Amino acid sequence: MEIELLSFGKIAEFITIKKLSIDGISDTDGLKKYLEDKFPQLSEIKYKLAVDKQIIQKNRIITDQATVAIMPPFSGG
């Protein structure tokens, strides 16, 4: 299946792809692991996933064509 990726802040500097084929991955836990393997820098910072504009607080099924946002905290003011 294919998902759309939306990266914010510092994460957008190393995750520049906008679409991702994730055959064999069906949920957010699986996606996290996949992303952290593919982009090791992601495992070094805090971030939150949102699927179709809903924040992910526990493992959730991902469906084809879902939009997954990857958001780091910002501190600047």
Next chain:
Amino acid sequence: MDTERYNRQLILKGFGEEAQQKLSKAKVLVIGAGGLGCPALQYLVASGVGKIGLVDGDVVSLSNLHRQLLFTTVDIGKLKVDIAAQRLNAINPNIKLETYSQFITQENALEIFSEYDFIIDGTDNFESRYLINDGCALLKKPLIFAAVSGYEGQLAVFNIESSGGEKTNYRDLFPIQPNKGEIPNCAENGILGVLPGIIGTMMAAEAIKLITGIGEPLINKILNYNLLNQQFYEIAITSSPSGTYKLPENENEFLKMNYSLKSTPNQVLEIDIKELENLQKKDSTLIIDVRETYEVPVLNPLDYKQIPMSVFQSFLNQDIEEENIVLLCQHGIRSLAAAEFLHEKYGDKKNIYSLKGGVIRWKNYFTSAS
């Protein structure tokens, strides 16, 4: 009421005299008179909010002026709260302004917060942001949160129960405070001046909506804004599963929280350029530049080994042979964090240093040497 002054919003459909009355009775605290705080203050004061508090212990500096438009060049070196109070008073003398020429701390936060109905967080560091979040959660104060990075901003309203009974705070997004150096700040990463102008103005808009009851404030939502493509992306926030984080439940617990991630001074030594020069002459010295590859000035890779902060964690798995390790970066903030990581690994087995003020402070040395 000063009907002439507020005429254009008094005649506004859905606003009117009732909303103006609510504004005049409201008490709003703005923490930080920086890129976010300045525009928020200007609009809140102009709109007729009854009482406004301003907390900031800093003085105006030259690098503030491209985004903090309450201040001018002649104000450099003066206390931000003093200058801000003068300007804001000139904009609207009817507003009761209270200034606190100090930074927000665990010791002063609860007492100051308790005087206000709404808290606006315009600070620039995680230490203050987590402290403010927890203090507001403890006192059940509505918190208008915003933060910026590069060309992007985040905006949210916390601690207000939705019609469905859900109430969230910043820790529902990011339960644990990031480590020092994990996320770059404005001084390290840069910021386009107009960006906090936009986001800070949106903070004022959220405050006005909450006070007057108009529209739909960003309750349990975080709005992501990207200036480069003018995209807005709203994400709904739900509470974390219980046990994900712990908020202080009373003043005593709040005072005991550890927000300061500073190291004790004897762990990592901060050095100046003279000491760096001396260490450079020694045989067993490794100098590491933790800046990202795009940062300038570029240093000679033979003298300065480049290991960007973004890949530093994987570098930690390797063993360093040299006895003396000096870390440096643009301003000396990330290098301090990197030095702490190395200190955690090697303890006192190696001498670990961080160049205070970074490449920028000693620019002449680095540009002539490389």
